[in-house]
Amino acid sequence: xxxxxxxxxxxxxxxxxxxxxxxxxxxxxxxxxxxxxxxxxxxxxxxxxxxxxxxxxxxxxxxxxxxxxxxxxxxxxxxxxxxxxxxxxxxxxxxxxxxxxxxxxxxxxxxxxxxxxxxxxxxxxxxxxxxxxxxxxxxxxxxxxxxxxxxxxxxxxxxxxxxxxxxxxxxxxxxxxxxxxxxxxxxxxxxx
Numbered sequence: 001x002x003x004x005x006x007x008x009x010x011x012x013x014x015x016x017x018x019x020x021x022x023x024x025x026x027x028x029x030x031x032x033x034x035x036x037x038x039x040x041x042x043x044x045x046x047x048x049x050x051x052x053x054x055x056x057x058x059x060x061x062x063x064x065x066x067x068x069x070x071x072x073x074x075x076x077x078x079x080x081x082x083x084x085x086x087x088x089x090x091x092x093x094x095x096x097x098x099x100x101x102x103x104x105x106x107x108x109x110x111x112x113x114x115x116x117x118x119x120x121x122x123x124x125x126x127x128x129x130x131x132x133x134x135x136x137x138x139x140x141x142x143x144x145x146x147x148x149x150x151x152x153x154x155x156x157x158x159x160x161x162x163x164x165x166x167x168x169x170x171x172x173x174x175x176x177x178x179x180x181x182x183x184x185x186x187x188x189x190x191x192x
Contacts, residue, residue: 006101012097014113014117014166016030016159017091017115018173020118021120022148028062029061032050032058034050040160042096043095043096069149075129082126094113094115
């Protein structure tokens with residue numbers, strides 16, 4: 001694998017990990033479909049993700065997850081289990097997309113960049129949902145769920161078809177999160 005292919009596979013993995021932070025199963029379904037239709041290839045030990053059985057299973061899991069977020073009290077329960085699940089899935093998509101690299105570097109990159117990215121995004125989306133629940137009594141949660149599903153879909157498709165752009169958008173997400181918390185901290189100190 002040359003350096004350009006490696007860079008694209010890393011961008012693909014990080015973009016998919018970002019998408020996993022919004023919805024756990026949707027990016028895995030997109031990845032499975034991309035492999036099934038030979039749009040991309042995964043390393044040998046992850047080729048099963050493109051099998052018809054995996055695609056059907058991920059499709060069902062995606063539908064259940066998406067509709068689960070539209071049930072007012074169930075969405076917060078889903079977030080509780082989705083944070084660790086997103087971390088594992090973010091790690092998995094990084095491992096799946098990188099090949100011809102030392103296992104030590106692959107797993108380190110997968111845990112830090114893949115799992116870390118997914119956990120940060122999922123943690124922030126969970127906080128947004130809790131804020132929505134507290135301020136709107138859960139009435140605003142379907143809007144949050146729709147935005148999250150849309151963001152996951154867009155990031156998944158960008159990751160598969162224009163991986164470097166997905167990476168740039170991930171950086172912008174992190175910059176936005178950083179700016180938000182910096183402003184929140186500043187407001188907290190100015191009021192205190």
